[in-house]
Amino acid sequence: MSSTFGTLFRVSTWGESHGPSVGVVVDGCPPRMPISREELQVELDRRRPGQSIITTQRRERDEVEILSGVSDGLTLGTPIALLVRNQDNRGGDYEDMRTKFRPSHADYTYQAKYGIRAWQGGGRASARETVGRVAAGVLARKTLTGPLGMPIEIVAYVKQVHGMVATVDPATVTTAAVDANIVRCPDAARAAEMITAIDEARRAGDSLGGIVEAVARGVPAGWGEPIFDKLDADLAKAMLSLPAAKGFEVGSGFGGIALTGAAHNDPFYAEGGRARTRTNHSGGIQGGISNGEDILIRVAFKPTATILREQATVDDRLQDTTIKARGRHDPCVLPRAVPIVEAMMALVLADHALRQRGQCG
DSSP: OTTEEOSSSEEEEEEOTTSSEEEEEEEOOOTTOBOOHHHHHHHHHHHOSOSSTTSOOOOOOOOEEEEESEETTEEOSSOEEEEEEOOSOOGGGGGGGGTBOOTTSSHHHHHHHHSOOOOSTTGGGSGGGHHHHHHHHHHHHHHHHTTTOOOOEEEEEEEEETTEEOOOOTTTOOHHHHTTSTTOOSOHHHHHHHHHHHHHHHHTTOOOOEEEEEEEESOOTTOOBTTTBOHHHHHHHHHHTSTTEEEEEETTGGGGGGSOHHHHSOOEEEETTEEEESOOTTTTEETTEEOSSOEEEEEEEOOOSOOSSEEEEEBTTOOEEEEEOOSOOOSOSHHHHHHHHHHHHHHHHHHHHHHHHHHHO
16 A cells, blocks of 8 residues: 555555654564664654754654564564654644645645545644654664675765755765754755755745755665666655655756766776776666666755745635644754655665565575
């Protein structure tokens, strides 16, 4: 169903933004892999709300509970169920949205599809749903580096907010540099400008969008399934399934159209017993299969749809009206999207690693 992702490494998220809890079931995780609640908590703390003045002020501790699939600190090979209880949900803040549809949000489309919706906080359409993805992403990373023995590094960072573009070297950027400031942009000078702009938008009751860039280093050649399950196609599906994601690029992306074939091609050369490329316009993927170079992707996130300004809308009787949102919302989703993008990249790579091993050994 629509809440399940992956082929061999499968995750199913569940729960609503203002329900009792949210979580995930992970199936296909290899057995005998060490895992602790503390390891899961590190990434959930990077994603949780209330981190700074430029994120939502909803106060959630996001403490994860392991319900199944782990014994004595080791995975059992059976489904792993992870739960995070909602503690600061204020459904009353959304009373006006019981009958009115927020512009550019999922209120109207969920109502059109199901004839019913969780109007408090957007239900499943809320970024609260991504708690489960981030927790599952920790298991995916450990699967890659542990049982599969792959020294893979995944680092995402804020590349752009509104018109402000950072200068970042994806070959060398570190998580420590990304987390050095509250906007999660490793370009310190540009980060300061981004923080100011996001805070100004917050004070004005408005929001900003931008781009998260991510790199996976150490992925071997050969991962990906032709034709429909290409590695870049699965990465695109993963990223575009995220709340507020509206665009995806790999390698040169849309910018590649400004180059000629001669300029865009990545020439091969031999080094260390394998084929290398002198440029990486392909973003580490050719023909839908990894070529051993760094995998580089970008995800465009729209400005947060829920803003604290009066807007024209309609109600559930299709009568013209206005709405002014209440509640606590991110003025820019990008800082908290960084660990979510990393998690989805890990899920795709772990799934394809297991598929490659299963088919080709």
